[in-house]
Amino acid sequence: MKFSVHLTLAALAGRGLQLAGAAAVEDAAASSAAKCCAVLEKSFPGKTFSATNQRNLYQKFIASYFSVNDRLTPTCAVSPKNTKDVAAIVGLLSKNSCKFAVKSGGHGIVTGSSNIKEGVTVDLRSMRSVSLNKQNKTTTVQPGAKWIDVYNYLDPLGWAIPGGRAGTVGVGGLTSGGGNSFFAARYGFACDNVKRFEVVLGNGTVVEATNTTNADLFTALKGSQNNLGIITKFDFVAFEQSDLWGGTAVYGKQTVPDQIQAFYEFTKNLKDDPYGSLIFIWSYFPKIPNEADRITITNLYEYTANLTGPVTTYPPPFKGFAPDSPIGPPTANTLRVANLSSLTGELNSPPELSNLYATLTMTNNVTILNEMARIMSEEIEYYKNDPFLEYGSILLQPLPRLFTDRSVERGGNVLGLDRYEDDNILFQLDLAWNGTQFDERARGVADKVMGDLTTYLEGEKALKDFQYINYAFQDQDPLGGYGASALGKIKAASQKYDVGQVFQNLVPGGFKLAGAGSGNKYNRTM
Secondary structure, X not given: OHHHXXXXXXXXXXXXXXXXXXXXXXXXXXXXXXXXXXXXXXXXXXXXXXXXXXXXXXXXXXXXXXXXXXXXXXXXXXXXXXXXXXXXHHHHHHHOOOOEEEEOOOOOOOOOOOOOOOOEEEEHHHOOOEEEEOOOOXXXXXXXXXXXXXXXXXXXXXXXXXXXXXXXXXXXXXXXOOOOOOOHHHHOOHHHHEEEEEEEOOOOOEEEEOOOOOHHHHHHOOOOXXXXXXXXXXXXXXXXXXXXXXXXXXXXXXXXXXXXXXXHHHHHHHHHOOOEEEEEEEEEOOOOOOHHHOEEEEEEEEEEEEEOOOOOOOOHHHHHHOOOOOOOOOOEEOXXXXXXXXXXXXXXXXXXXXXXXXXXXXXXXXXXXXXXXXXXXXXHHOOOOOOOEEEEEEEEEEEOHHHHHHHHHOOXXXXXXXXXXXXXXXXXXXXXXXXXXXHHHHHHHHHHHHHHHHHHHHHOOOEEOOOOOOOOOOOOOHHHXXXXXXXXXXXXXXXXXOOOOHHHXXXXXXXXXXXXXXXXXXXXXX
């Protein structure tokens, strides 16, 4: 007995030392961050705010994050007005070895991806200008703009660029992570349509990257998120665009088998009419009183051909979903001819919740899609009597070879999708709940769904390594999922353009290069 007591006391003493050590590290980090904020306040008075300095601005800044997950409380935040400010701020942060994060639209849901607890957050929201040069077909956008800002500016002019499908998403984060869009079948990803980046590097210098100037950096920026620098300006290829047909259509859960067949056909045949865009959303709302109404199917249809009048029948790519198809008519819909500003208001998720995304990529196959739907339905059964979720959804999006062909035509990116010759499907799990006491329970749901689906797909040899970084869970490995060749390009650019490794060592949030290629929580064989 005495021996076990001594062991217990020793263990407690060791635990006390660990806690004391952790507290000392936290205190040191807080002290360092406070010194960094003092330097910023001196150099950028009026543009630096904290809990004790311009508290009202600080509170509004924290509330501006979409997800509760990322509403951290940095020691201070600083709001640059232009590229010169960003360069000076990064120079100061680098010189003083200050930990920092960078916020564009603040729509990311991975904790710490665009915010930081002990450190400085560079808030780019004041840099949100949009301009159009019709002569050289270029739209220039600053990183703090949201896509609704872009569309509100371009719609009245009759122009567009490939961008976000939810207006509240930021330009900087979506584009640096690849950026799917309504126009992907015609123009590739959003990043593929950038013809010039203006970037602040880790030493505070400003460079441009195009297909002829710093071409290696230009390619590596298209998918690497916050690993190489702060992009302060995007020059997008613009095109003339009038209104388009689209909106949402809602169906009952009994339509799922026919929906899956139509989705498969749409993905396979998109090359025949690349004006189509489709998102399939299977949703479970556990708090709806009538159990029969808790599962719904919502499809987002967009047909991007220029239109001027009403559309009385579904455009050709959507014949499999038309009212006279086996699916039947939707129970409700918002289908219409409208501009991008209007249509991108329909995919915005409810704010003020905690969120979890996870993703994978799989072969376009009807049998596989049906099994995916079965797995999701089976998992939800566990939770129908424990309605802690506000909703649980799976989103399916076509990822055909056609998208990659359009990317390659525009110079390529580092997403690594050029490895695949076949048509694929992008899968996203989207969970939302209210209250941090449910965080671990939500992770349990995600682990079970993603684990079971991954095991099945591996057995069918239908799982692809690619994980879309903008949908990835924090324990996933999207940079490793790009493949060795693409990851090598990002690492080489990091070593060349960020010699001091500022964006690896001082910007801890997001998916970093040191951990890339180490594996995926749901796919240990990658």
